[in-house]
Amino acid sequence: MAGLTWGKFMVGSVVVAAIAAGVGVWYTQERAFYAPVAVEDAKVEITSITSGKPEVILTENLTAIDSESSPIRYRACFTTPTSLALLTETYEVFDRAVPLVAPDTFDCFNAAAIGEALESEEAIAFMGEKHIEYGIDRIVAVYPDGRGFVWNQVNSCGKSAFSGNPLPLGCPLPPEKN
Incomplete structure (x- = not known):
């Protein structure tokens, strides 16, 4: 027993x-690891076709989260009064957008739904900022009704550098590690 x-x-x-x-x-x-981004620190930028530089766009109801533990944990939700037609004429469209899943507590961001909308071309993705951190791009997706979403995504330079492979042509050299 x-x-x-x-x-x-x-x-x-x-x-x-x-x-x-x-x-x-x-x-x-x-x-x-996630924390809300202060309203005064939150903004949405999209890369201009003419200047090649990120420009702040008009937003409302912007809420964002971020984490210092990883450069790809940034997520944001917003609305914009700017029409999708004007955005596509002014800013760089990005065709390799893959939204990353957000924590359940950030319920305004549904990566699967955003991904489906991008795939069906219901929403359009834009380059927010290239190399916001080495190998990481900030991507912005906008629906015709003005709903928008932002996330950070590993780019081709980052994929190669982080895996130890040779960098593709046009990639800047990665920063030296400590």
């Missing part, structure tokens, strides 16, 4: 440890 009690104790300990580990992983992915 003592062996049966010891066995239950061991199995129970493993189950409790597994649950604790699962909760810990969930917390670090969904809550631990």
